[in-house]
Amino acid sequence: MILPRLRRRSSPAPIYDAVDDWLSQTAAEALRRDGFVAVERLFSATEVQAVQTLLDRAFERAMRMPAANALLVCYPADAPGGWDQIELNYAATLAPALLQTAVFRRCTTLARRLAGPGSHAFDHAIYKAAHNRTETPWHQDAAFRRWQLPRPHQLHFWIPLQDVARDGGCMEFLPGSHRRPALRHETVLRASGRIGLVAAPDPAARVACPLSAGGLTIHTPATLHCARANASDVPRRAWVLQFGLFGETRLAAKRLAGSLVKLPVGRLRSRPERPA
Numbered sequence: 001m002i003l004p005r006l007r008r009r010s011s012p013a014p015i016y017d018a019v020d021d022w023l024s025q026t027a028a029e030a031l032r033r034d035g036f037v038a039v040e041r042l043f044s045a046t047e048v049q050a051v052q053t054l055l056d057r058a059f060e061r062a063m064r065m066p067a068a069n070a071l072l073v074c075y076p077a078d079a080p081g082g083w084d085q086i087e088l089n090y091a092a093t094l095a096p097a098l099l100q101t102a103v104f105r106r107c108t109t110l111a112r113r114l115a116g117p118g119s120h121a122f123d124h125a126i127y128k129a130a131h132n133r134t135e136t137p138w139h140q141d142a143a144f145r146r147w148q149l150p151r152p153h154q155l156h157f158w159i160p161l162q163d164v165a166r167d168g169g170c171m172e173f174l175p176g177s178h179r180r181p182a183l184r185h186e187t188v189l190r191a192s193g194r195i196g197l198v199a200a201p202d203p204a205a206r207v208a209c210p211l212s213a214g215g216l217t218i219h220t221p222a223t224l225h226c227a228r229a230n231a232s233d234v235p236r237r238a239w240v241l242q243f244g245l246f247g248e249t250r251l252a253a254k255r256l257a258g259s260l261v262k263l264p265v266g267r268l269r270s271r272p273e274r275p276a
């Protein structure tokens with residue numbers, strides 16, 4: 001379900017505060033019923049640009065730092081040295097200033113209004129090159145969990161960093177799929193060399209969520225979703241934020257266990273976002 005476009009106030013400032021209650025109520029209903037919701041115009045162009053600048057920097061760091069290479073998932077292009085699709089897990093560990101952006105703050109507020117207490121548990125960035133060949137296949141994020149117990153307060157925010165149409169790789173969902181039993185996922189070897197999980201639902205009822213930059217989609221871990229390859233002339237960049245109960249605690253445990261990258265102290269310190 002796509003929410004109606006929100007009316008912009010005369011100032012270029014984000015309109016979130018003015019529609020706070022209405023937005024979270026409508027979004028909560030859609031999430032309960034459909035398992036996803038698309039919301040337009042939550043962020044200004046400057047706020048989205050700030051995220052992109054930090055993510056681009058995080059990708060550069062991940063490529064330079066051998067310790068961070070494991071966070072990168074690269075789908076090679078035909079031409080040597082290029083990439084068809086590139087992903088960065090835990091991008092905010094390489095660019096901590098992402099967690100101070102207006103986009104992150106507003107998503108955190110919205111996640112808490114929609115799902116109750118919780119915090120940021122995971123983030124990743126997915127860049128699909130222009131005219132790429134890599135689809136994001138149908139899957140439920142819950143299928144990737146090692147811990148199979150339900151996480152009722154978990155919500156996943158998908159934030160495009162430019163306008164995105166269906167053929168540009170916007171998110172597509174199967175409404176109501178979060179209320180049905182989990183689908184069996186097949187294990188596949190993806191072109192990145194990593195193992196992927198792929199479901200094969202009947203896609204007839206699929207709903208595509210094209211968005212303008214400044215909007216986002218939110219879905220539950222049990223909602224079936226996919227995204228097509230990017231047939232457009234520009235790269236499709238997206239930042240994905242997962243919120244859940246004890247998210248920060250789970251992240252801290254991973255940091256302690258050494259599964260996240262440690263930034264060298266004093267170097268690579270992220271600059272804070274400049275105010276819009």
Ligand SMILES: O=C(O)CCC(=O)C(=O)O
Binds near residue numbers: 136
């Ligand atoms: O951006 C994409 O291509 C899909 C993202 C996605 O499926 C996910 O984050 O679970």
